[in-house]
Each structure stands twice: as C-alpha cells, then as structure tokens.
Amino acid sequence: MKRPRFFHGWWIVVTAAVISFWGGVGFYCITAFIKPVVDQFGWSYLEVSIAGSLRSVEIGLVAPFVGFLADRYGPRWVALLGGIICGLGYITLSLTNTLLMFYLGFFVYSIGLTGMGHGVTMTAVANWFKKSVGKAMGITMAGYGLGGIFIPIIVWMIGIYDWRTALVILGVVTWIIVIPAALFLRHRPEDMGLSPDGEKTAFETQFEVVKARTMVRPSGADDFTVRHALKTRAFWVLSVVFLVHMGVTSAVTLHAMPFFISVGLPAELGAVIGMLIPVTSIIGRLAFGWLGDRFGHRRMLLVVITLQAVGLVFLGLGTQLWHFVFFLALYGPAFGGTFVVRPSLQRQYFGRAAFGSIQGVLLAVTQIGGLTAPALAGWVFDVKQSYQLIWLAFATATFATGPLLLLAGRPRTEPVPSAPA
Numbered sequence: 001m002k003r004p005r006f007f008h009g010w011w012i013v014v015t016a017a018v019i020s021f022w023g024g025v026g027f028y029c030i031t032a033f034i035k036p037v038v039d040q041f042g043w044s045y046l047e048v049s050i051a052g053s054l055r056s057v058e059i060g061l062v063a064p065f066v067g068f069l070a071d072r073y074g075p076r077w078v079a080l081l082g083g084i085i086c087g088l089g090y091i092t093l094s095l096t097n098t099l100l101m102f103y104l105g106f107f108v109y110s111i112g113l114t115g116m117g118h119g120v121t122m123t124a125v126a127n128w129f130k131k132s133v134g135k136a137m138g139i140t141m142a143g144y145g146l147g148g149i150f151i152p153i154i155v156w157m158i159g160i161y162d163w164r165t166a167l168v169i170l171g172v173v174t175w176i177i178v179i180p181a182a183l184f185l186r187h188r189p190e191d192m193g194l195s196p197d198g199e200k201t202a203f204e205t206q207f208e209v210v211k212a213r214t215m216v217r218p219s220g221a222d223d224f225t226v227r228h229a230l231k232t233r234a235f236w237v238l239s240v241v242f243l244v245h246m247g248v249t250s251a252v253t254l255h256a257m258p259f260f261i262s263v264g265l266p267a268e269l270g271a272v273i274g275m276l277i278p279v280t281s282i283i284g285r286l287a288f289g290w291l292g293d294r295f296g297h298r299r300m301l302l303v304v305i306t307l308q309a310v311g312l313v314f315l316g317l318g319t320q321l322w323h324f325v326f327f328l329a330l331y332g333p334a335f336g337g338t339f340v341v342r343p344s345l346q347r348q349y350f351g352r353a354a355f356g357s358i359q360g361v362l363l364a365v366t367q368i369g370g371l372t373a374p375a376l377a378g379w380v381f382d383v384k385q386s387y388q389l390i391w392l393a394f395a396t397a398t399f400a401t402g403p404l405l406l407l408a409g410r411p412r413t414e415p416v417p418s419a420p421a
Contacts, residue, residue: 008186008194009128013136015184016121017143019079022177023121024147026086026113026170028278031257032154032271033093036163043099049254049378051103055110059367062111067119067360074187075124075356082115083178089113090171094164116178118144119363122343123356127188130196130352134297134344138289141340145285148278155271196352223351224411229358232411234349238342239365241305241401245338247369248312248394251377252277252331259387263319276328281336288337289344297345302405304341307334309398316391349410 034048069078089109096102121140129136157166189195229235256277260270284304292300311331314323343359350358373394380390 008192009125009136009189009196011184012124012128012186013139015181016075016124016140018181019083019116019143019178019185020121020140021143021147022083022174023113023116024144024278025150026090026109026147026174027144028148028253028274029150029154029170031254031274032151032158033163033167034254034258035261035267036158037096037102040163041099044382045255045258045378046375046382047099048102049374051106054103054107055113055250055370057367057371058107058110059114059363059370061364062114063119063363063367064357064360066114066117067123067356067358067363070120070123070356071354074185075120076182076185076187079116079120079182079185080179082112082117082120083174083182084112085115086112086178087171087174090167090174094167094171096164112174116182118339118343119356119359122359124185124187126343126347126352126355128196130347132293133347134289134291134293134340136289137344138286138340141285141289141336142282144339145278145281145336148275148281151275152268152271155267223353224349224358225354226357226361229350229354229411230361232349233407234411235358235362237404237407238346238349239362241301241405242338242342242362242366243369244397244401245305245308245342245369246366247373248308248398249335250370251373251390251394252312252315254374255377255381255387258381260324262381262385262387273324273328277332277335280328280332281339284333284335284337285340287333289340292341292344297341297348298405300337301341301345302402304334304337305398305402305405307331308338309395309402311335312391312395312398316388316395 034045037043038045038048066078066082086109089105089107089112092108093102093105096105122137125136125140126133154166154170157169186192224232256274257267257270260273261267265273288300288304307330311327311329311334314327314330318324318327346359346362347355377387377390381387
C-alpha cells in the first residue's frame with residue numbers, strides 16, 4: 001500500500017490547533033470581564049475569584065471523565081459537545097444578575113471549555129504521533145496561545161457595547177468555529193490504515209488495528225493503563241509539579257487585568273500586556289516542543305520551570321514598564337513551553353493507549369492548585385491592596401518544583417500477562 005506524501009496526522013494537528021485557539025480565547029479573555037462585573041455589582045475580588053476556583057473544581061471532577069470518553073469514543077464527539085456547552089455557558093454568564101447566577105454561568109462555560117480543552121486535543125495528537133509528538137503538540141498548543149490576541153478585542157467590544165453583549169457574541173462565535181472543526185477530528189491513525197508518524201508498514205498497521213480492538217491492557221511495550229500509571233513515582237511527581245503550575249497560571253490569567261490597573265497602567269495598556277502573555281507563549285509552545293524532541297522533555301521542563309519562576313519575580317517587583325517587558329520575555333515563552341512539554345513527557349513515559357484517561361486523572365490532581373491559587377490571590381489583594389506578595393510567593397513555589405522534577409525518572413511497564421489458551 002502506497003503511503004500518502006503528506007501524513008494525515010498533520011491535518012489532525014491543524015484541526016486541533018483551531019479548537020485550541022478558540023479554547024484559548026475562552027481561557028485568557030475572561031480576565032477582561034472581571035473589573036466590569038465588579039464595578040457593576042460591587043462584589044469583592046475574592047467573591048469573583050471564587051468563580052475561577054469553581055472552574056478548577058469542575059475541571060478536577062470532569063477531566064477524568066472527559067479523558068476516558070476521548071480514549072473510548074474519540075475526541076471528535078467530546079470536542080463537539082464541549083463547544084456546544086461552552087457557547088451556552090457564555091450566554092448564561094451574560095444573564096448574570098446575582099453572584100449565584102455568575103457562578104452558575106461560569107460553571108457551565110467551564111464544563112464546555114474542558115470538553116474542547118487540552119484533554120481532548122492532546123489525546124488526538126498523542127494518538128497520531130510518537131517521534132514528533134513535541135513538535136505536533138507545540139503547533140497545537142500554539143493555537144491556544146494565539147487566543148490571547150482577543151483580549152484587546154474583547155476590551156474594545158465591552159467599551160463599545162457592554163460586557164453582556166460581548167459574552168453573547170463569544171457564545172455564538174464559539175458554535176460557528178468549534179462545531180465544524182470538531183467534525184474533522186479523527187481518533188487513531190489505525191482507523192484510516194495509517195500509524196503514528198506514518199512510518200510503519202501496512203502489515204504492522206493491520207496488526208495494530210486488530211490489537212486495538214481487543215485491547216484490555218496497554219497496546220505497546222511502553223503503554224500504561226491508568227491503574228499502573230498511578231503506581232509510579234513519575235506520575236505523582238508530575239502531578240505535584242503541575243499542581244503548582246496550574247495554580248500560578250490560573251491566578252495570573254484571572255488577575256492579570258486587575259493587577260495591571262492596580263499598579264497604575266491604563267486599561268488599554270494592561271489589555272495589551274495581558275494579550276502578550278499568551279502571544280509570547282507561542283514562542284515557547286513551538287520552540288520547547290521541538291527542543292524536547294531533540295534534547296529530552298524532562299530537561300526542557302526543568303528549563304521552563306526556572307524561566308517561569310524568574311519571570312514571576314519581575315512581575316512581583318514590577319513598578320515600571322521595563323519590569324513587565326522582562327516578565328513577558330521570560331514568563332510568556334516558559335508558560336507556553338510548560339503546556340507542551342508536560343503532555344509530551346506524559347506520552348513518552350506512559351504511552352498512548354490510555355493517554356486521555358491518564359491525563360484526565362493528572363489534571364484532576366493539579367486542579368487543587370487551580371482551586372486555591374486564584375482565590376488566594378484575590379484575598380491577598382483585598383487585604384493588602386497589592387498583588388506583590390502573592391506573585392513573589394508563587395515564584396518561590398515554582399522554583400521549588402525544579403529539584404522535585406529530578407526525581408521523576410522514566411517508569412518501567414509491568415509485563416503484560418499472556419492470554420489464556
């Protein structure tokens with residue numbers, strides 16, 4: 001059988017990148033709505049930040065289920081349903097009149113965002129690639145970072161119309177973009193007579209199709225089930241490292257606009273800097289994915305953790321524009337690189353047979369950070385009227401995860417028992 005010159009897996013990457021792009025819009029642009037909502041209803045930043053914590057609770061509860069569905073039925077239908085729910089969540093948020101209604105809308109929007117998020121797009125890419133998984137995930141996650149360019153557009157929309165109308169527009173556009181894109185996703189290359197990276201022979205491909213259909217244990221020598229992954233030290237080290245990362249990321253993303261305004265920057269300039277956080281992360285998403293394939297994903301993860309911590313120091317001490325330039329130069333690429341290197345390292349350590357399910361459980365653990373950090377940052381600001389202390393504390397915690405990562409050696413699979421005669 002003659003192989004196509006262009007491996008179809010790269011079309012999966014493009015499609016996943018489109019979905020990731022709009023997921024990035026939803027994740028990053030929500031910061032633009034925080035101050036308008038606080039100004040209208042007079043709620044404290046702690047009360048509004050609780051919504052971000054509820055998002056983390058939801059992700060922790062739903063992510064394992066989403067990962068299981070992506071492994072079992074493929075990412076197409078999960079992403080499709082996620083896009084529909086996310087659009088409904090935006091419209092629900094636009095109807096906010098009470099704090100409880102705000103929490104409910106945030107909860108619905110978060111469920112949809114999870115359905116079209118990392119657990120789905122990364123599962124699709126992990127199934128199609130092995131040797132080039134870092135590059136493929138880097139391109140996919142670059143779409144997520146590109147979503148940040150919408151922050152100034154959302155600020156402009158809120159100024160021209162109002163925050164409710166802006167949310168309705170986001171909901172409708174979510175349906176227009178995500179629903180068609182989701183229909184182009186394909187689960188595994190074996191379903192199309194292909195194989196990861198497009199390198200194996202037709203005979204090997206047909207063998208893997210039969211094996212995949214009867215699989216109850218991992219499909220390869222490097223594949224883990226969820227149960228076996230949970231027994232490894234590597235899984236729990238990665239969980240702790242990304243628990244801290246997720247907490248810091250969630251807090252910075254949610255509080256970016258309020259922070260820049262609190263240090264005296266105009267809202268428009270704050271929006272530009274907030275936009276540049278995910279935009280500069282594209283550099284890291286592409287570069288560190290490629291570097292991980294070349295020099296090792298664990299080594300690159302240690303590099304991006306260090307750079308991100310230094311960037312947070314500049315944010316915590318930031319009083320002048322050049323401080324924020326250094327923050328963007330360090331934190332942005334490192335922040336983006338972390339999102340690429342982590343799933344690439346997971347693919348390397350645990351294989352692809354249960355990639356979505358393992359990632360779902362890992363995300364559930366890491367959401368402890370996403371649950372506590374945004375609310376903690378809001379509380380510190382309510383008490384101190386400054387974010388400086390919390391940013392420096394987050395920098396210290398990020399630094400501390402570097403040595404811990406050195407303990408995460410590659411786990412060994414247990415032998416798969418032979419089938420009974």
